[in-house]
Amino acid sequence: MADAVAAIMPVLESLSARLESIEAKLGAAKAPEAEPAAAAPAPAASAAPVAGDARGALFAQLGSIDQSSGRTAGLRHVTKDMKSGGATGPVPAAAAASSAAPKPKPKFGASAKPKTKPPGTCEKRGMRWTVQNYTKADGVITVEGVAIREEVFIADCDDATIVIPDKCKAIAVDGCKKLALVFEGAVSSCEIVNCKRVKMQCKNFVPTVSIDKTDGIIVYLSEEGRKTQIVSSKSSEMNASFPNPTDPDGDMIEVPIPEQFISTITPEGKIHIEVSDLYA
Structure with a gap:
């Protein structure tokens, strides 16, 4: 599991860099001075705290992983019934239809009636x-x-x-x-x-x-x-x-x-x- 976390970390760091870039662009945006109504974009600044909170929650969850022991107390364990091979739930309608017995093909050229023998x-x-x-x-x-x-x-x-x-x-x-x-x-x-x-x-x-x-x-x-x-x-x-x-x-x-x-x-x-x- 430690190897898996190490493989994920570069992806998360790249994601973090993109979030910081987005925050910088949002912070640099200025409202037009010509119209007072231009102050409406101001709520967009709240996106930075939201993004920051989401990023912080993600790193907090990753930080809870005990990499020294390899145990993943913060991750959900995948049970057998969650796997496709061990699924025991009802069969989907499409699968049930495909597994149904094929309909018998119609027989062509039904057996003809026996010929009537002409009289002697x-x-x-x-x-x-x-x-x-x-x-x-x-x-x-x-x-x-x-x-x-x-x-x-x-x-x-x-x-x-x-x-x-x-x-x-x-x-x-x-x-x-x-x-x-x-x-x-x-x-x-x-x-x-x-x-x-x-x-x-x-x-x-x-x-x-x-x-x-x-x-x-x-x-x-x-x-x-x-x-x-x-x-x-x-x-x-x-x-x-x-x-x-x-x-x-x-x-x-x-x-x-x-x-x-x-x-x-x-x-x-x-x-x-x-x-x-x-x-x-």
């Missing part, structure tokens, strides 16, 4: 039948009157059962889920594309069953249907079910359709493909 339809245009948008609530849908030269296209059905009792030229199924398809037979093929969890049954014979981009399908074939060729690509969880050749009246056999293959290059520069041992 079954109609014929030219040589093609279109069956689409049927669900489980529609029950079993039977496509009657299909000729052997006509095609049947089935699309966007969900958990529906479609029955084609007559033999047709070809059948194509696209974008269906949990579909159960039963048909008498087809002249050329039955194609299953972009579907999930399909069960397909041919009661008579179809030369080719094509499966593309489909996950989960069971192909039920008749005794004659064991001659059917099954072509698959980019599909998984495929199975074929057919009558047991040694016991036609017994339980049907269900085998997985291979998804994994081993390719090797032959000495002749050709690719030799074998089914993985997983299906042995």
